[in-house]
Amino acid sequence: MRGAAKSSTLPGSAAPSDAELLAALPRLHRAPGDGPEAAVCAILDQVRGRGAAAVQEFSERFDGVRPARLRVPAAALVAALEELDPAIRAALEASIDRARAFAADQLPQDVTTSFGADASVTVRWVPVQRVGLYVPGGLAVYPSSVIMNVVPAQAAGVSSVALVSPPARDGSGLPHPTILAAAQLLGVSEVYAMGGAQAIAALAYGLEADPEQGLPEALAPVSLITGPGNKFVATAKGLLKGLVGIDAEAGPTEIAILADSTANPEFVAADLISQAEHDPEAASVLITDSEALVSALQEPLARQVAATKHTERVVTSLTGEQSGVLLVADLDTAVRAANLYAAEHLEIHTADPDAVAERIVNAGAVFVGEYSPVSLGDYSAGSNHVLPTLGTALHASGLHTATFLKAQQEIRYGRAGLAQVAGHVRTLADAEDLPAHGDAVDVRSSLA
Ligand SMILES: NC(=O)c1ccc[n+]([C@@H]2O[C@H](COP(=O)([O-])OP(=O)(O)OC[C@H]3O[C@@H](n4cnc5c(N)ncnc54)[C@H](O)[C@@H]3O)[C@@H](O)[C@H]2O)c1
Ligand SMILES: N[C@H](CO)Cc1c[nH]c[nH+]1
Numbered sequence: 455m456r457g458a459a460k461s462s463t464l465p466g467s468a469a470p471s472d473a474e475l476l477a478a479l480p481r482l483h484r485a486p487g488d489g490p491e492a493a494v495c496a497i498l499d500q501v502r503g504r505g506a507a508a509v510q511e512f513s514e515r516f517d518g519v520r521p522a523r524l525r526v527p528a529a530a531l532v533a534a535l536e537e538l539d540p541a542i543r544a545a546l547e548a549s550i551d552r553a554r555a556f557a558a559d560q561l562p563q564d565v566t567t568s569f570g571a572d573a574s575v576t577v578r579w580v581p582v583q584r585v586g587l588y589v590p591g592g593l594a595v596y597p598s599s600v601i602m603n604v605v606p607a608q609a610a611g612v613s614s615v616a617l618v619s620p621p622a623r624d625g626s627g628l629p630h631p632t633i634l635a636a637a638q639l640l641g642v643s644e645v646y647a648m649g650g651a652q653a654i655a656a657l658a659y660g661l662e663a664d665p666e667q668g669l670p671e672a673l674a675p676v677s678l679i680t681g682p683g684n685k686f687v688a689t690a691k692g693l694l695k696g697l698v699g700i701d702a703e704a705g706p707t708e709i710a711i712l713a714d715s716t717a718n719p720e721f722v723a724a725d726l727i728s729q730a731e732h733d734p735e736a737a738s739v740l741i742t743d744s745e746a747l748v749s750a751l752q753e754p755l756a757r758q759v760a761a762t763k764h765t766e767r768v769v770t771s772l773t774g775e776q777s778g779v780l781l782v783a784d785l786d787t788a789v790r791a792a793n794l795y796a797a798e799h800l801e802i803h804t805a806d807p808d809a810v811a812e813r814i815v816n817a818g819a820v821f822v823g824e825y826s827p828v829s830l831g832d833y834s835a836g837s838n839h840v841l842p843t844l845g846t847a848l849h850a851s852g853l854h855t856a857t858f859l860k861a862q863q864e865i866r867y868g869r870a871g872l873a874q875v876a877g878h879v880r881t882l883a884d885a886e887d888l889p890a891h892g893d894a895v896d897v898r899s900s901l902a
């Protein structure tokens with residue numbers, strides 16, 4: 455990639471080891487303490503101690519706005535939808551329809567396993583009761599993230615939703631009107647004008663009512679926080695994990711493209727740039743076995759970068775240490791590298807993309823074939839765009855309906871069913887030197 459800080463070549467007949475591939479892949483590696491942890495910890499402490507007043511101070515400092523009302527009034531939500539451009543409304547509704555269909559199809563079924571007439575166990579999927587949804591709003595406006603958060607939560611049956619988004623710099627003290635309109639379209643009425651780590655803290659700790667700070671009613675703490683955001687948001691979620699549940703680390707956007715000599719360089723360039731425009735820390739990575747593609751990419755990439763609106767952000771992202779090209783000897787090595795990188799988004803532009811997709815086991819979402827660009831998934835494919843970043847796709851999933859569900863187990867035994875296993879319980883309880891456990895079963899047979 456022209457100007458990219460890191461362009462690695464690992465051709466040759468000897469297969470590189472996993473460690474060599476990982477070292478050659480571009481990624482922003484921060485040592486503990488190099489990131490924003492200290493700054494974010496201070497924000498979390500202030501919000502826990504001083505509530506809404508601290509939130510307002512951080513909004514003023516980082517967003518340049520001190521909202522008159524932290525809780526967005528119902529009238530502002532109604533007005534935003536009434537004034538929404540009809541074309542944007544139609545596009546949002548089309549995205550909502552597809553996202554709803556996909557989210558509904560994912561609902562897991564309760565399952566009961568019987569061990570005879572008088573003994574069974576059940577897994578019952580129960581929605582988290584109250585969730586906090588983060589919708590970013592710093593460098594860009596993300597009404598699409600309202601849909602991606604709210605739709606699976608509603609499909610799961612979540613009954614209480616608090617949505618937060620930074621106040622826009624338009625003097626209104628409110629999040630961007632398209633975000634408010636999307637919330638109203640989806641029937642979400644509890645919306646707050648706050649962003650960054652301070653908003654994540656407010657959701658996790660809750661806020662006491664403070665009319666002087668524009669909060670006439672308390673914000674009740676949530677049990678789960680989902681949604682994407684920049685490094686401050688992702689770090690706050692990581693630090694509060696445990697006190698609340700979080701979906702995954704959904705930080706600055708990443709795209710990896712796995713391509714061979716059949717790839718169209720114009721498409722590859724456009725897709726790398728599309729995700730680089732999110733954030734100077736966004737990552738765009740090409741993994742290929744084709745030197746010809748790397749050469750052919752240079753001209754369209756330079757041309758498209760020069761022509762795009764957010765050139766400065768895109769150049770910073772493409773030339774950062776998190777972006778670059780990895781040239782390898784063959785497609786097998788490219789697949790191995792993609793699985794080691796575990797991208798948030800992985801596009802496959804090869805002669806047989808389905809065959810390659812079958813071999814991908816680590817990615818937030820896989821975009822199969824050159825007519826499935828990431829920006830389709832960002833808005834209108836039906837899939838979810840809140841996806842794990844920074845290699846967390848090795849173990850984490852993107853937002854989906856089950857993110858908002860708990861697998862609650864039920865144990866239903868009667869006297870006869872218990873009698874069948876009572877001896878085993880006694881034996882195992884004694885083996886663990888926990889005899890009262892065994893006694894709790896024996897008391898039932900002795901009193902029967
Ligand atoms: N992984 C995903 O699923 C996914 C999806 C969509 C967007 N994204 C990412 O979300 C991010 C959106 O970022 P954004 O900045 O536009 O919006 P954002 O809402 O995430 O961040 C804006 C907030 O950051 C805080 N902030 C800014 N500078 C700060 C500082 N110096 N110290 C402390 N806090 C500070 C402010 O409070 C501000 O409200 C991008 O990185 C984008 O790539 C990720
Ligand atoms: N690509 C982002 C996910 O990382 C999502 C998004 C929203 N709007 C545009 N793109």
Ligand SMILES: [Zn+2]
Nearest residue numbers: 728729732832
């Ligand atoms: Zn995007």
